[in-house]
Amino acid sequence: MPGLPLVQPEDATPEVARLLDAVQAMTGLTPNLAKAMANSPAVLRAYLEFAGALQRGGLSAADRERIALLVAQHNAADYGLSAHTYVGTKVAGLTEREAVRARRGGDAHPVLAFAAALLMRRGHITDEELRAAREGGLSDTHLAEIVAHVAFNVFSDYFTNAARVAIDWPLVHHTNLERTTIMQARMKNPAQILPGAMEPIFALFKAVKSGGVPETTLELVHLRVSQVNGCSACVDAGAKSARKAGETDERLFAVAAWRETSYFTDAERAALALAESATRLADRPDAVPDEIWEEAAGHYDEPGLASIIMMIAVTNLFNRLNATTRQIAGAW
Structure with a gap:
């Protein structure tokens, strides 16, 4: 009419x-x-x-x-x-x-x-x-x-x-737009609400980089853990951070299917396998199988392993904070 x-x-x-x-x-x-x-x-x-x-x-x-x-x-x-x-x-x-x-x-x-x-x-x-x-x-x-x-x-x-x-x-x-309703976080990131919470988290991030692992490898680990956990805010921020660290779009696009691509080194593949296992702890009785650990240990010394494991842990922390409160990709 x-x-x-x-x-x-x-x-x-x-x-x-x-x-x-x-x-x-x-x-x-x-x-x-x-x-x-x-x-x-x-x-x-x-x-x-x-x-x-x-x-x-x-x-x-x-x-x-x-x-x-x-x-x-x-x-x-x-x-x-x-x-x-x-x-x-x-x-x-x-x-x-x-x-x-x-x-x-x-x-x-x-x-x-x-x-x-x-x-x-x-x-x-x-x-x-x-x-x-x-x-x-x-x-x-x-x-x-x-x-x-x-x-x-x-x-x-x-x-x-x-x-x-x-x-x-x-x-x-x-x-x-993919979504036509207003997207809004349920609340601020909890670490921004509780006094003194954010500073030690950033201190952990800083310490992670002291283990001698290439920054690009740590960024790949962060991105893959965030993908596994479905944390859009961390995937968005992680891809940007990795790009700043020198990563290429081809490798970033392929992280979710890293096993089926030739873009990653053996050391990076070992770190990504460890990241997935240490994130999906409930998926199998032996959360981190010996073969995954031994492959990672064959490429990294103890400070390097500590760096990767800490990156996995800190990323999981942020993923759970962001996913639970529905933080919005691109807002950080």
């Missing part, structure tokens, strides 16, 4: 024509959204005044677009996704990846985290979420404006969905 008609500037009443001219002056064009809103001068005027006031607020253009993308994805509003993906990446300075992360709602950015909480709880945020926003550096002015931006974008998304506004931007469809 057809939605609301588009009011063309040349056919508009003097009042509506002035409002459409104001849209042109503000945005540099007259989008179909404004033409559909022009069916009611009151609606178009409210939209313009709301948008103009928020643009003069304290949030950056990039953060305003992040909120708009998050809300549009939540509302399955393809018009909003298309418009704000274009404006966000072409005008506000977001990268394509940042735009996608904003849509997923999995960014650790405090503005997005607070906006996502508002959406998911319909405004009924918890004391912890409010406290986290303030600890993340958001002022009361920022918090007020984030609420306003969420409401403003809900208004525009509902309007474009209900009015069936034709998309006049490069199309971005809400189903293009």
Whole structure:
């Protein structure tokens, strides 16, 4: 069924024509959204005044677009996704990846985290979420404006969905993402909550590198353990870290099937086999069989073995912290 008609500037009443001219002056064009809103001068005027006031607020253009993308994805509003993906990446300075992360709602950015909480709880945020926003550096002015931006974008998304506004931007469809619901961690990483927890974990990571094992081997171990445990945050961070350490994409892509590839040395294969066994302790009566241990011991001395085992243990710790609380890949 057809939605609301588009009011063309040349056919508009003097009042509506002035409002459409104001849209042109503000945005540099007259989008179909404004033409559909022009069916009611009151609606178009409210939209313009709301948008103009928020643009003069304290949030950056990039953060305003992040909120708009998050809300549009939540509302399955393809018009909003298309418009704000274009404006966000072409005008506000977001990268394509940042735009996608904003849509997923999995960014650790405090503005997005607070906006996502508002959406998911319909405004009924918890004391912890409010406290986290303030600890993340958001002022009361920022918090007020984030609420306003969420409401403003809900208004525009509902309007474009209900009015069936034709998309006049490069199309971005809400189903293009693997998941279309807002992704949000259940809580902060527990090691970030308990005082004094994170420092010794990082000290362990530092000690792991003192055993003489090549950094790339340790990164492969970290990545494979994280894959076995299904920890998306650690897989994402591990692949990036390994790449920084000099790993190639070919080897990183093949870690999950390392037995069937020729990319890895015998020493690396021994470390990966040990990593899998020491992670899957419940899979067999003899958790780490002698042949796996002896193969590893044939390539590494005791400090090297200690380094690999510690990397396996620390990675399993982080995997369990992240997977249990559903930490979001790319948020760290």
